Each structure stands twice: as structure tokens, then as C-alpha cells.
Amino acid sequence: MTHATKAIYKLLLSDFVKISKVSVDDMLYDEHDIARTMEKIEVIDFHQTMEVNGIRFWCYTAGHVLGAAMFMVDIAGMRVLYTGDYSCEEDRHLRAAEMPHFSPDVCIIESTYGVQIHQPRIMRERRFTDTVAQTVSQGGKVLIPAFALGRAQELLLILDEYWGAHPELQHIPIYYASPLAKKCMAVYQTYINAMNERIQKQFEVSNPFDFKHIQPLKNIDEFDDIGPAVVMASPGGLQSGLSRQLFDIWCQDKKNSCVIPGYVVEGTLAKAIMNEPKEVTLLSGLVVPLNMRVHYISFSAHADFTQTSAFLHELRPPNIILVHGEANEMGRLKAKLITQFADQNVKVLSPKNCQTVEMFFKGEKIAKAVGRLAEKPAKEGDVVSGLLVRKGFTYQLMAPDDLHSFTQLSTGSVMQRQSVPYKGTFTVLRHRLQQMYEQVEAVAKADSPTLKVHGNLMVSHEGADYVILQWVSDPISDMVADSVVAMILKLDLQSMFGGGERVKDARLEKDEIRIVHSLLVSLFGDVTLDEEIQTLTVNVDETVAIVDHAKKGIECKDENLKERIKVALRRIQTALYPLDA
């Protein structure tokens, strides 16, 4: 919200808390809650652009009341304007609602006044001042029940200026009676910059909200009810409080007037007296005749149909969503707008409460190619490969090396140096590597013999009993390195047991005889294992063959069987040690 709104927000809610403390038991919230919300509020100045998660928004002056703003929200180029309450008419202290420079895709607009048309401001002001002047010059008193903030200040400005221009009235006091009066004025005296040129011009001379002819009035006890006077008092509905107390005192005198300056809520006394009933009930319960004259002059600053229509005509949004307005009035406005924009393909919607409006927009995603990737201007058919970086709703396309230049990100790399035990000679290793890999080059390096495998992996024999593998990580190199490591390990083991000697896995060795046993069982059926002496006895149709596992010897009378067992053992051998073949 804007700075002024925040200040007013605090005032209003605190006042509400004070009032509800007296009368209501179940309070909606208290001062503490307000203080907590205050911390949450982020202020935004008009036109200041904020960005949250890539969504940008800013606000325009909305007229209506001090600090009122229309928000424009930009989500990846799709723009929504929310007018809130707005008024296109410049008044004494506020600017008229601003016209955004471009057309939003969606405009959410208030429809409070629907198709009604206001009387020109000048006429209203004239009626107001005439009424007031007439009443006081006949010795009557004028009561203006108004809400303490917002339109009240506008009326005070009118009165102060009118009094300034009419010296003959200056002996008649004007009171601004509200417990909030002083604080409200402090807000208005401060946020001059949110007001219109006229006020700012005056401010260069003196603060126009330092009224010359208006005095604040805290409560009725301070009020000296003698002779004509003008009192602006809150609340606006005459429910209770100062305005009601004064009304009760003054309502029977026909010299007096009551000016209702704007919208009043149904069910309040103010609404009731607008129909000028013969009698009214006082707070004390007495029923008395209503002799006081009642005038209704609306100063409420909402756009009327003329303004809404002109505003939308200039703005040209393709989608209009009507909100805030009495259903019938909104319906009439909708119908009228549809006729107005009949030939322009404009959608007008008026959703009910809690009804979601869904619209789909095809966002155009534009990426900016920068840096090395964009050295040559783009032309059809070019291949573009690189990093696509998204921040909020902006895309950048760049070469990995430029990542650091254009973003806060950086690319890193991991160099790995792994030492692998190897006791064999480097020549053997080289021989095996050359057999296995396509690219193996010797690198001239002073201290140790080094090979380069697959263009990236360096294998160097730095110590007597280990080699160093060094490479810059990437998935392919990691794989190559792993296979090289496996090969070195095997070579190393082989070299330990001398040349071609089969290298036995310890675990396998232990289990070998059992595996051989079970395999023989599946082939010959009756095979017994004697683990003690490491022999297997094969019994086939009473012919017995004894296999000495350690010595690989077979004792058998039947040559045929012996041959079969020999073949079986050889196959088992290849199955167990496939690489030895």
C-alpha cells in the first residue's frame, strides 16, 4: 500500500478497536494484531516498480481518497490493471485517476455508481456552500455528519476557502469534531506530495491543511453552543457519538440544517432522515418532530458512468472485469459497456463473489542471447546450444563460459587426483592401455612417465608402487577413469602373482570347491564332498571317480567317465574364471 494508506489504515483500525472495546464482547482483533500487521506492510510509492518473484507491479494515482492507488501487475508481459475505487475528477486536494500509458490485457474496475451520472463538482460545491451560508446567515446551525477521514478533508478545504473569501462569515466558527481530528490532520499535513498541483503550489507558501477558519473539537463538552455554527462531526451515519449528540440537540429547530455529504449505509439514522420523516427518535428514546432541514449532496469520489466509460474508452483493455457494485447497477453497467464496445471485441465480465475468472494468455517468451554465443548475428538454420538462464520472467541464453559475466552464478569444475596401487611396470600398463583404448598418448613430462588416455585422463607413474590418475570431472571421463582403475587393479594383482598365474579371489577360492561340488551334483547326481582333504567323489552307476580339487587330478577306472568329468571341470573352470581364457 502507499505511505498515506498505511498511515490512514493504522488510524482507522485503531479507532475501530477503541469503539468495539466499549460495546462488543467478541472483538475481531486488537491493537496487538494491528501492530503485527503494520510490520507486514510494505509501502510503495506511486510509479515505483516492485518485483516479487519476477512479477512486477507499480501503482498509479486513483483519486478517491488520499493514498488511493490503482495497481498494474505485470506477469511476464501480461498486464492487469486493478482500479480499486477511483475517480477521474480532480477535486480540491486530490489528483484525478491517472491514465496508464499502455493498455492492460485485463482491467478490473469498480462499478459502485454503475450507470449513474454525477452532478458537476462545481454545482455540488455551490449547492453545499450556498446551503451552509444560507443557514448560518439566518442564525441556524449546520451539522455535517461525515466520516473523520477522506471526504471530510475535502469539505473542510471547501469551507475554509469559502470562509476565506467571505469575510462577513468569518465570525461564525467551523468545528471539525472527531476524536481522530488531530491525527487525521497530521496525516494530511504530511503527505502533501500525494496530492494535486494546486495543493502543492499552496504548500510552497503555507500548508493548506493548517486551516485558518476551522477549529478542532474533541468532544461535546468543549463545545459552546451559542449562535450559528458549522460542525462537521463523525460518525457519518449518525448512529452514535458526537454527530448524533449534536443532531439530538438541533433537530427540532427549523433554522438548522443537516448536510449529508455522501454515501450512507442502509439502516442508519442518516439514511432514514434522507427521506425527511415527520419525526425521529432521539438517543434518549424520546420521539420528537424533525424540523431541521436535511440536504443530501454527494461528495463521494467514485467514478460515475461518464468517467468509467471515458476511462475504458481511452484505456482499451480487451477484457473488463466489473467488481464492487450492487448487482443490478453492475448489470446495467455491463450491458451499457457491451453496447459501447460492441465493435471492438471486448469481453466484459461481472463475476459473483468467490467465482473464479480464468483467462488464458499465450505468453511470448523472448530470450536474449548474449556474449560469445551471440558473436555472430542470428540467421536461419544456425545451431544455438548453451545455457538458458531464467530469472523471474526474463530469459538469457549464453555460453557456459559467460555464465559468470552475466549472472551471479558461476561454473565450476572438479579436478580429481586419485592414487591407485600398482606395483607392476609402466610398460605393461601402457601396453594394456593401448590395447584397450583408442587414444593413448605419451606426454613428455620431466619427473614421471605419463600417458594421456582419451584426451582427458592423465595416468602417471609417480611412485614405485602407485600410479596417479588425474582428470577433470565429467560423466564420460569419470567412466573412462573407472575402467582404467579396474584395469590397473587387475594388472597389479596379476603382477603380484607373477605373469600369467591365475589370480584367485580369496572368497571365490574358499567357495570354489563348493561351487564345483554343486555343479557336479547337477551333472552327475551322486557327488560327495570331503572338505578335509579337498576331494570330490563322483559316483555314477557304481563307477567311482575321485577328483582331487587342489591338484586337479582325476582318479577313475572308467576312461569315459574320466573324460566326461574332465570336460565338465573345464567348463566349470571357464564359468568361474571367464577372463582367464
Place this chain on the structure above:
Amino acid sequence: MGTSVQVTPLSGAHSEAPLCYLLQVDGFRFLLDCGWTDSFDLALLEPLKGVAPTIDAVLLSYPDTMHLGAYTYAFAKLGLQATMYCTLPVHHMGQMYMYDHVLSRKAVSNFDLFTLDDVDTAFANSIQLKYQQHYQLAGKGEGMTITPYAAGHLLGGTIWKITKDTEEIIYAVDFNHRKERHLNKTVLENFVRPAVLITDAYNALNNQPQRKQRDQEFIDMILKVLRADGNVLLPVETAGRVLELILHLESNWAHQRLSYPVALLTNVSYSTVEFAKSLLEWMSDTIARSFGSSRENSFLLKYLKLCHDRKEFDELPSGPKVVFASMASLESGFARELFVEWATDSRNLVLFTERGQMGTLAKKLQAEPPPKIVKVTMSQKIPLTGEELQAYEEEQRLKIAAEQEVIPMEEDGHSSPKVKAVTGPLPLSVAEPGGGAPMNVEGLLATSEAPLHRQILIDGFTASDKTAAPMFPLYENPSDWDEYGEVINPDDYVVKEQELMDYQSSQPAPPAADGEENTDPEAEAILADRPSKVVVKDYTVQVKCALYYMDFEGRSDGRSIKNILAHVAPIKLVLVHGSAEATEHLRQHCVKNVCRDVYAPRIGETQDVTSDLCAYKVRLTERLMSSVLFRKLGDYEVAWVDGVIGSQEGSQESEGMLPLLPSETPPPHKSVFVGDLRLADFKQLLATKGIQAEFAGGVLRCGDAFAVRKSGGSQQLVIEGPLSEEYYKLRDLLYSQFYML
């Protein structure tokens, strides 16, 4: 493809002279600041003279003399026509500065470089922006956006960002990274890698004490002097840092319940404070909050007395007091007067809160050791009396008579239109001889010595309207007729708003007139231009009072500047404003630690800082995007794409924007590790995974045999160790800190 960018310093390069730079972006000429010194030395403006008429836009960053002092003069006399852009407070406070200058000069001399009217006209030709308002330039600057950002230092202080296409140029001088009583800190740190950053080296060699300590010392020192029955003079700028000092003093006065009078003595003190009150939106969060919660405007000052002239000031209760007086340079204004009066008393203290401008009295006094004796030239304007007055009046009469003779002659000889042309400028030419142009003609007529003559003269010529037509005038009434009769103009029959607003139209005028009298009563006196003469006297002032300087300038100090620059990391950096040593020092530092392209152009030297970056835009097609998988990394999301640039067809809307289609045969690419791992963070991670790790000589030792280190200067991490299961575990953890693409 790229945007051409050139910077030319016009003043304030390799020196602490006022700031004024020319920035050209694709031929569009920005004037960045337009400063002058308090001594208004015309020689300083030489480089600006030739350039002024060609400027397309003026961007002002602070309201003080060093940043906008010459703007008024350039606008009035040097043919500067361009629109000026500034923030609202710079506009208001800048005017205060200039008013104060004119008024304090006029009080003592025939100051004629510019007038109050010139200030008004110059500042009227401006557009006021809000922070973070993206303002799109039109016309010649089409496609360019200027955006002000909060800079700290002074109220409304601005960092300017100029954006064109892909280029971001940032002009940030005198920013403050610290939050203060009345101002928020600068947002400069939020910018990342702008194409060009123009900044100053003014404070590159300065270091500041702790703020708390300094604040305490400040109050202690003032109180010590007051308690010893001395006066404290704080020479300050009209509407700049003084706001911060006032708040500081106010809070201490309230806290310690002090009763020593405090005064703000400038020609515009009332307006300054009044503007400050209405500019809360621009101040720090603390101030906004205190107003929000308790409705207490921090600038509703309880202790400070606002004085506009010596009379008001002298009416203050006698005894020790604290006075804020303008100008900080002691070159003119009340500060200079008070200095001359108070310097001779050893009980008094002159406390400087900012460094004096070059060659000013303030600078002399701040030297180490402070001078014992200074020569001060004081001038005074005294009304003419006796013979002198008579002589002056005689002279005036002759002048007027001469003019009168000229005009009737012309009137005789020429036709009426010509006469009108002569009568037009007449009122002004009459007003002139008073010496220095007055504020307005009415003021002059109302108060001058010989109003009758002039009144009659002007009446005579306004009446000459009658002579416009040498014969009895006949006006033809050209009325149009059509088949329905005379064509009528409906406007003629509309009830005029004017008539309805009768009481209003009469209303605004009187307060305006009152106001001028209220706010500038002394202006009236000075500007009424009673015949007067200027008397210049040289004083030799024995400086017995204590002199002290405390840094309340509210600028970032050297170390923070370096940190901020390293963080912002511009691609090209231009250094301006700062003594030659400071500039060189910062340049060398930046070349080493910030970026390669650091420039420090001299006055009049045009430095090309066009970026060698190339860029183009492509449209990302739906087809491409559907196959792209983004990975989130802080604020960014990153993905690898392989694309082919498609043809223009079918996309008439986005002109010149080629679509990017997915590539059928993606070429293989080297995998990229994205991320920036700090070893300290990695150590923490290892600790959570139960792996012992500690640093030893920049190397992170993990477990028994493994080491992770950064290899010399580059971003490359090295992991070392023997082949083992742990090695792979460690490697997996390391990989998990990067995104592999």
C-alpha cells in the same frame, strides 16, 4: 549491435572539483549532475559552456551545490534547454540551496549571476521521479529508460540507471551504504554486473570511525563547550546533511533534557524543515515507522529554533548556544558572519561536519595545523543616504527620461503593431536599473523609491491599446451561415465554470501574496532594491576558538566502496570525482580486484565505454520449451538447450525476432558444472554426513587421506586421495553441490 556509450568529464575528474559529466548513449547526451562551488567561479564552467546547448537531458543526483549548483546558471545563461530529471526531494531541497545562495549573496553584494526567478524557471523545467520509477524517454531518447534508485547521503539522493536495449549504465556517486537516522542505505548492492558503472573515488582513501562512537563524541564535544559558556557554530549546507544533524541533536536534547538554545540559521530554514516534514516517504524506515505508529513527525522539532535573519537570531536568549548556519564553506551566508564574530573567543567552537570545498575558508581552517590568523573579506550592502542617494535618483531619472524619449519617437514613426512590440519588454527594462533583477515587477513597484513615475509610465503604455487602431475600429463579424441559419457555437451558451467558481478564483491569489511576505520577508527587503552600495572590508581574524572536524558527510568509506564495487562487479568501470591520489588508488585496486576495464578520464577527455558485448533476441518456441528442464539455483533457473534458429515466417508480430526451435540433432557438449562451492560450506556438509574435515593451509582435509582444495585462483576444485570407497563417497557429496548440465 551494441550501444555506443561515451563519458566525458566536464568538471570533477582527478580532483575534488564539483561534479559534472557528459554521458552519450547512442548520440543521446545526458548531463550527469551540474555542480558548482560555493564561490561560483565561472572558470569552472568553461567546459560546460560549449556543451550546454547540445544536452538532451539533465540527471541530478543530489540537491547540494556540488551536484546542482551550476544548473540554474547553465539554464539561464549558457543555453541549457534540456529537461531536468530528479527526485522530488532533490527538486525541493535543491531549490532551497539555490535560494539560500542567492539570498545570502544578495544581502551583501550585487550578486548578478542568477536570480531567484532564474532558479524558479530552471527548476520548473523538470520532471520529478520516484525511486524505482522506470521512466521511458520519448523522442530522441526513444527506447531508453531512466530509473532513480535510493543512494543515501542526502535526502532524495539518487543512483541513476540508464537502460537501453541490453545495456545498463549506472551512475552512482557519493552513495552511503550505512543506514542513518533519516535515510535508508543505498540499494547499489542490488545491481549485478551492469555494463558500465560510473562512480566516484572521493572517499577511496578515507576511513570512518564507528558511528556510535562518533555520535557520542559529537554530543560530548558540543556539551563541553556549552558548559564552559562557549558557543558552538556548525557551518552546514542549507538542506543537506543538516537534517541528519538536527535529528541527532534533537534526540540528545530530549534525552538529556538540555535547555541550551539550538538554532538553524539559513535564509530558508522554515521552508527546509517544512519540506522535510512532507517528505517522510523518502526517509528511513525508522522515521516512517515512528510516524506510522505514533503519528509523530520526526521533523516536528521541539528544540530547534528556525531563524531567517540576524534579528531573529539575536532575539534568542543570550548565553551559550548551538547554531547550524549556512554555508558550510564559510564563503558566504550567516556562517561566515558568525565565524568572524565568534572566532576571537577561545571558549567558542567551530565544528565542521564535512570537508570544505577546495580553496574556501572552511578548507583553510581545516588544515593541519589550523591557522592562527585568517584574512576575511566581508562585504556589506548599505542603503544610500544623503548625497549619494540624490545622485542615484538623478541618474535614475535621466535613464528613464532617455527611455521615454526613445519610445514616443518610435510611436510616431511606425504603425501600431510595432508599438506593441516596444511596450512589451518595457516594464522589465524599467525594472532593471535598480541593480540586479528583482523578484517580480509588482514587488518593485510597490516598494521602490519612485513608484509614481513608473506607474504612470506603464499606465500610459497599457492605455496605448487604444491607439492600436489609428482610426475608429471596425470589427467585422464573420458569421457562418448554413441552410438552418447562423451557425452557433454551443460553447458560447454553456454556463461558464469561471462564473461558478467566482469565490474560488479570487481565493488562491491572496495566500500566495501573503506567503511570499511570510516566508521571505528579508528577501523582500533585499530584492526591493533600495538604492544601496556595497562596502567591502578586510578583516584579519584571530582564530582563537577551537576548530574541529568530524565526518558527518554520510558517504561510504574507502573500504566499503571497494567491497561494494567488488560485489556489483561492473563490466566497465569509470572513476570520477576524487583527488588524483584517491582516483589512482581506487583504479589500481579495481583493476586488480573488480574488473579489467577501469577508466579514469580527465576533464574534456572522452572515454569510450561501449561494451564489446554482442546480443540478439530470439523467441523461445513452445516446442523448445516443452523439452527444457529447468533446475533451480538461488534466484535463477538454469537449463541446457540445444536449438536451431528457425525462419521468420508465421511470426509477423514479433518483428525481427527469430524463433528458436529444438535441434533435431543436438551436438554433444562438454558437461557444465554450475554452482559456486565454498570450501567452508562443504566442510559443514561433510560434518552433517559424519565425515571429519578440517582446514590446513587452505586445504580441506577430509578423513585420513583425502584433501579438497581450490586450485590457484581459478574456480577449479581439486579432490585428491587414494582409491577407496570413501573416495567415491566424498566425490558424490562434492558432485551434489553442483548442477551438472
